[in-house]
Amino acid sequence: MFAGNSSLESEQFRLPEGLAEAMRSVLPSVAERTVAAIVAEVPAYTEVFTGGTGRKLETAVRLALGGFLELTSGAGGAAASTPMVPSLDGAYELGVGEARSGRSMDALQAAYRVGARIAWRELSTIATSGDLSPGGMARFAGLLFAYIDQLSAISVAGHADGLATTGRARQQYLDRLAYGLLTGSGPDELAVAADRAGWEPPRSLTAVIIPEARARGVLPRLDPRTLQTFEGALDLPDGRTAVLLVPDAEGPFRGPLVAGLAGLGAVLGPARPWTGVRASYLRAQRAARLDLRPTPETTVDTEQCLADLVLRSDADALDDLRAQVLAPLDGLRAPQRAKLEETLRSWLLHHGRREEIAAELFVHPQTVRYRMGQLRELYGSRLDDPRTVLELTIALGSG
Incomplete structure (x- = not known):
């Protein structure tokens, strides 16, 4: 040579x-x-x-x-x-x-x-x-x-x-570190892995699930300490994904991250202390599986859709809950049932304030009074039970 x-x-x-x-x-x-x-x-x-x-x-x-x-x-x-x-x-x-x-x-x-x-x-x-x-x-x-x-x-x-x-050796260490972070390794083990990889731990990490084809184009715009891995990545209907672990994207720095990922079909978990980023990843994973995106290009910030995550985390349980708490309305004709469900939802939202309910439904306050009378006949004292009110709020809030 x-x-x-x-x-x-x-x-x-x-x-x-x-x-x-x-x-x-x-x-x-x-x-x-x-x-x-x-x-x-x-x-x-x-x-x-x-x-x-x-x-x-x-x-x-x-x-x-x-x-x-x-x-x-x-x-x-x-x-x-x-x-x-x-x-x-x-x-x-x-x-x-x-x-x-x-x-x-x-x-x-x-x-x-x-x-x-x-x-x-x-x-x-x-x-x-x-x-x-x-x-x-x-x-x-x-x-x-x-x-x-x-x-x-x-x-x-x-x-x-x-x-x-x-x-190659450093990339192998970084890959092991990312795997440990996603699988929930202990803080001491993660600290050793970070040291071996020559990776300076940040205050926090945010898990981002993003289509694999778009991950490479995003990386140069992110903190150089961002970790990329395909471990635990999802196969969604619109393609395979990668997982990015982005440092220090909390507080005022979250907005720029969300803006930078706009139109890329990413799902962002919450910022968590770097050794606890698994929680961020699991939330992003749940949101990705529920597919809260109206289009494949929509980026979803899980911090802005917490209620949807709670309500849709178990679709079967939610369906069962709705059937259970709305059972008193089962014997009504469809038009009447729809009006009473609408009135009950507004009553829960406005905490029983008749004038506000009437304004939202574009009806007279007496109409609200009449419908609530019907509902009390159907539910009885259960409408005064805090647990029933909570269950109705969850059931009707997802409708």
Whole structure:
């Protein structure tokens, strides 16, 4: 994958052993000067390469240059621009480590450039004092820079692989965190999962169930900490859904979230403390299953339809309740029954205030009195029973 420079390799070159030995003797000081120059010239490493980390880098530089001198002074000197396996492995791991540390390849490549300059300055001084010919100096320089370019290239590959691996690993941790949140894991377990995922917990989370096809377009507009999962997602008549867990969308921040989801067919649960977002998810799930949306594009805020959720949470029970509490009206003709149901509903709504009932129904107050007399004959004292009033309110309020 990382072939050497063919033109350089085609030219036989071998560093005299005495010269190579002289260069080996200065490698510790060359490594020390290289690290000092990197710290001074590459801001990203100003604090990183101090103490033990700096000494590890010095060792890595010394080993890499030692490998180069071994190649150029040995029988295989023609391939000196292609690092040996240990040097390649070290460069690869260096790139992986930089990715995991969150630093870009720009910083590492800058460090390689500084290292190449220091290495050439120090080693060329010895080469010159050893009477290396101009042609030999040129070949030596070409091999040294090609060697360092190869190390830089393999570090780039390591960095790319490190980013991919780190990204996949973090996404796996985020997925596990989202699953734990939806399934109701304990606060301590969730705190550990959040820490492993590198996810900063918010004050609250709001569960949003949204058509899967629209979820990706929404994410860039939301808090970067928003979690997306398909665990527990629903298959509704208009397609599969995803679940978004949106941070800190309570109080004055809820309105902008609802507005931002308008026309996307989303269902929003209430904001809950982040470790208790399962309650938000379950409410959104119930609302989605009841399908309170007049159209597939309508976004439903469950905070604005709590009564509907309560009344429609068990449709069969509600039907049974209506049949039970309205049974006294069963023997009436349909037109008469409809008028008495309408009057009873208004009576409950206006707490028996006859004038307000008459105004709402567009009838005379005496008509209201007459109808209420009929209802009292049918219900008797039950109209004064708080439980019966509650049951009638629920039954007629859903009509």
